Amino acid sequence: MLTVKLIDRYGAVFIAVLAAAAVIVPFCNLAIEPGSAFHIPDYLLPLIGKYLCFALLAISIDLIWGYCGILSLGHGAFFALGGYAMGMYLMRQIGPRGVYGHPILPDFMVFLNFQDLPWFWLGFDSFLFAMVMVLLVPGVLAFVFGWFAFRSRVTGVYLSIITQAMTFALMLAFFRNDMGFGGNNGLTDFKDILGFSVQAGETRAVLFALSAAALGLGYLLCRYVVTSKLGKVLVAVRDAESRTRFLGYRVENYKLAVFVLSAMLAGLAGALYVPQVGIINPSEFAPANSIEAVIWVAVGGRGTLVGAALGALVVNVGKSWFTGAIPEFWLFALGALFVVVTLFLPKGILGTLQDYLGHPKAAKPAPEPDGAAVAHPAE
Amino acid sequence: MSLLSFRAFHHLTRALGRSVRFCALAGLVVLALAPSVHAEPVDDALAAFAADGFDDTQKGIDILVSSGHDSAEAILAALSAGKLMVRNDDKALFIEGKAGAFTDARTGASASVDAAKLKVVRLNNRLRRSVQAALGAVTLQAPSPARRIAAARAVQRSRDPAALPAVDAALARETDNGARAALQTARAAIIVAAKDAPEAERIAAVELIAAEANPDAAALLRSVQADAPQALRTAAEEGIAGIERSLAFWNAMQNVTYGISLGSVLLLAAIGLAITFGVMGVINMAHGEMVMIGAYTTYVVQDLIRDHAPQLFGSSLFFAIPLAFLVSGAVGVAIERGVIRFLYGRPLETLLATWGISLILQQAVRTIFGPSNREVGTPDWMSGAFQLGGLSLTYNRVAIVIFAMLVFAALLLVLKKTTLGLQVRAVTQNRRMASSMGIRTDFVDAMTFGLGSGVAGIAGVALSQIDNVSPNLGQGYIIDSFMVVVFGGVGNLWGTLVGALTLGVANKFLEPYAGAVLGKIILLVAIILFIQKRPRGLFALKGRAVEA
Numbered sequence: 001m002l003t004v005k006l007i008d009r010y011g012a013v014f015i016a017v018l019a020a021a022a023v024i025v026p027f028c029n030l031a032i033e034p035g036s037a038f039h040i041p042d043y044l045l046p047l048i049g050k051y052l053c054f055a056l057l058a059i060s061i062d063l064i065w066g067y068c069g070i071l072s073l074g075h076g077a078f079f080a081l082g083g084y085a086m087g088m089y090l091m092r093q094i095g096p097r098g099v100y101g102h103p104i105l106p107d108f109m110v111f112l113n114f115q116d117l118p119w120f121w122l123g124f125d126s127f128l129f130a131m132v133m134v135l136l137v138p139g140v141l142a143f144v145f146g147w148f149a150f151r152s153r154v155t156g157v158y159l160s161i162i163t164q165a166m167t168f169a170l171m172l173a174f175f176r177n178d179m180g181f182g183g184n185n186g187l188t189d190f191k192d193i194l195g196f197s198v199q200a201g202e203t204r205a206v207l208f209a210l211s212a213a214a215l216g217l218g219y220l221l222c223r224y225v226v227t228s229k230l231g232k233v234l235v236a237v238r239d240a241e242s243r244t245r246f247l248g249y250r251v252e253n254y255k256l257a258v259f260v261l262s263a264m265l266a267g268l269a270g271a272l273y274v275p276q277v278g279i280i281n282p283s284e285f286a287p288a289n290s291i292e293a294v295i296w297v298a299v300g301g302r303g304t305l306v307g308a309a310l311g312a313l314v315v316n317v318g319k320s321w322f323t324g325a326i327p328e329f330w331l332f333a334l335g336a337l338f339v340v341v342t343l344f345l346p347k348g349i350l351g352t353l354q355d356y357l358g359h360p361k362a363a364k365p366a367p368e369p370d371g372a373a374v375a376h377p378a379e
Numbered sequence: 380m381s382l383l384s385f386r387a388f389h390h391l392t393r394a395l396g397r398s399v400r401f402c403a404l405a406g407l408v409v410l411a412l413a414p415s416v417h418a419e420p421v422d423d424a425l426a427a428f429a430a431d432g433f434d435d436t437q438k439g440i441d442i443l444v445s446s447g448h449d450s451a452e453a454i455l456a457a458l459s460a461g462k463l464m465v466r467n468d469d470k471a472l473f474i475e476g477k478a479g480a481f482t483d484a485r486t487g488a489s490a491s492v493d494a495a496k497l498k499v500v501r502l503n504n505r506l507r508r509s510v511q512a513a514l515g516a517v518t519l520q521a522p523s524p525a526r527r528i529a530a531a532r533a534v535q536r537s538r539d540p541a542a543l544p545a546v547d548a549a550l551a552r553e554t555d556n557g558a559r560a561a562l563q564t565a566r567a568a569i570i571v572a573a574k575d576a577p578e579a580e581r582i583a584a585v586e587l588i589a590a591e592a593n594p595d596a597a598a599l600l601r602s603v604q605a606d607a608p609q610a611l612r613t614a615a616e617e618g619i620a621g622i623e624r625s626l627a628f629w630n631a632m633q634n635v636t637y638g639i640s641l642g643s644v645l646l647l648a649a650i651g652l653a654i655t656f657g658v659m660g661v662i663n664m665a666h667g668e669m670v671m672i673g674a675y676t677t678y679v680v681q682d683l684i685r686d687h688a689p690q691l692f693g694s695s696l697f698f699a700i701p702l703a704f705l706v707s708g709a710v711g712v713a714i715e716r717g718v719i720r721f722l723y724g725r726p727l728e729t730l731l732a733t734w735g736i737s738l739i740l741q742q743a744v745r746t747i748f749g750p751s752n753r754e755v756g757t758p759d760w761m762s763g764a765f766q767l768g769g770l771s772l773t774y775n776r777v778a779i780v781i782f783a784m785l786v787f788a789a790l791l792l793v794l795k796k797t798t799l800g801l802q803v804r805a806v807t808q809n810r811r812m813a814s815s816m817g818i819r820t821d822f823v824d825a826m827t828f829g830l831g832s833g834v835a836g837i838a839g840v841a842l843s844q845i846d847n848v849s850p851n852l853g854q855g856y857i858i859d860s861f862m863v864v865v866f867g868g869v870g871n872l873w874g875t876l877v878g879a880l881t882l883g884v885a886n887k888f889l890e891p892y893a894g895a896v897l898g899k900i901i902l903l904v905a906i907i908l909f910i911q912k913r914p915r916g917l918f919a920l921k922g923r924a925v926e927a
Contacts, residue, residue, distance in 0.1 A: 071727045148911040157662050158727045158914060161861050162907050168858050169903040172896050286857065291734050298731060331742035338735020343721055343727040 066303030082267025142263030186281025301348025560647030629769030642883025667853025673839020711832020868916030
């Protein structure tokens, strides 16, 4: 148990599948003629790309929930902030081609009578700056939030509830027109990224490949963290926070570090998501989105990383199919999924599979972190 | 050339009209009190209207006012609205009613006339002002005090010096206290504006107005010109300052009442949660949906009553309250027995499972009742508003505040004085010990959860009166409710009460400065920071139980 390989059996399969998808899916879209059985239609490419971004978000949640017992119901906020940072870069790239033809201001600002570009939009015309912001903004928010929360030992459901309040407050804020982020409509009508049209098939193929690469690298990074000594401490915090603290570990620092890393990964996922779907608006901050992301992890199996990605894929494919075929039943199905998974599949798909195959090396999800103590004081 | 001469003529007529009007109104007191020298002055007035020259009309108005005739008000109102018609051939006057019906202006009897032969009695801007003042003067004599007060207020707003004699006359006759006060204020308003009135009288008038603490009075005092005597201006400035202080006070009071009203809504929504989350430690994300079910129960009850027993509609809410409690409570027990009892001790899983349940319930309601808002009626006794000092309160808000307090008190009684309450507290404090003492903890769990959910259902009945009844109703309250419970301190009903009222009042005080949305954001951030400082809320449970 002390020496765990960086890439285990599931990880190897996962990386291999991702690498294959990164090459084959764009190839099947661009090089194979429409009509062929192997052709992937244009609408499907960004859709699968979107799933990959969700998978990265799920992995970032699994890192803190599965390995450190922090259930964040506000991870959608980090995802959306990364998305907004990317969206701001894309808005600045529109330049004078907007409907109002203003040389600097995006359309919505002209429409809302802004005279100058707000200060926080400065610098977003540079891709490099925007990419730094994609990681920095969620990272800083997570740092500030975590600094306060973990230091005052807000744990368990309390933490979950205040993360939810955080994303709710951000949603309300971004809905305001005078915040300067486009209000309800958010940011959209993107034209190009680094000089390439976002609509072009080739750009989409590259974005797809980048999403796959980001997912793979994000997985490896998380895997590196959880197999390192740091990962052992995190699991210890998850299973017995007080005991870990008494052993001399600064629990809040470990939690803070992993929380910030997770928020940055979520921000990256959001940044890759935006150019593929072509819009970012405040509804991405909705608390429901964040909770839905948590259920992806639960479905796939918390504390497995690969399972989180798998869960994101399974649930979202299900969602796409349901909302297309029988839309009124999607919420029934999703609701039932929440109940069934928590009641009957506490380890998720991959965890159950691991039990079945008798795989010994995955970190086993604990029955319950310290949160239990909060809820049932007397036991 | 012709234009020029027309203008000159117009000026001339205007000057003439003014002097005529002044004479007529100045003599009004005498005329109104003394029997008229004409047999029927109304006929003279009508004849003047029929001539349809601007000056003739003015004369007619003056005669009509001084006549004090019963039909004066109707005629003036018709004139003002452009409904007073004159027949071309015999110069008879008619008032156009609704849908082309006509009444005789003289007798008030309905008349059938050929509309094509009628012509509207014309008005210009000067006459329109004059008609308004005349209407005010006539209604000052109206039989109902409420109408007289309204007329006095109209005069007060117009500040027309020409109305002064009429006001004085009315004051001399007035017996109703309210109307008298209104007339005095109206008179003061005129005198303050009148340059030729004696200074002492004007200052007395300013003081009288300053006693009325409302924005109208402040505006009136502000209109005291800069060229007015020094003493008058000082009095006016003091009056304005006084009014502003008083307005600021009532404004703050109004914010407090709004805050208490919002706070009691929050209390209603959160108090069920205070039981399930606070007492049992169960995170019920479907709590908002229990509220929603309560609101839909109200809708169904009203629908049934409307169809089968419309005479009971006024008391529909009294049927809805117990039913909502039972329906929501039953759903709550079902959830507890079906799902939550397998998840005790795993709060994060409970949270996810109940979120799933909330999605299912929302979609179920959407499938059954449709996605749009449902109309829930407000009984008559709950609609309307009343004044209390400088506050305006609506009956439904007051009812909700009282209702919230009643529910709170009832719940407190249940927990402190009943066997169930005793058992609930025992199980909360030490489950295994309670179990050894022979308490059926399973049963207590189910009942407690049912109680919490049932109270949420009752909250739904109240919220159906002030919010849209839609499948998303509960969603809007769930985060707020959690905030209240966490802020107030888990496991403490008093904490919930204080938390709800504090958040409600804070929200309403922030709103004028920050706007509704920003105020809410500030509050959420403040609570997040507060929880960092006191992770167990305002009134935390102390002792060993907390640490476990």
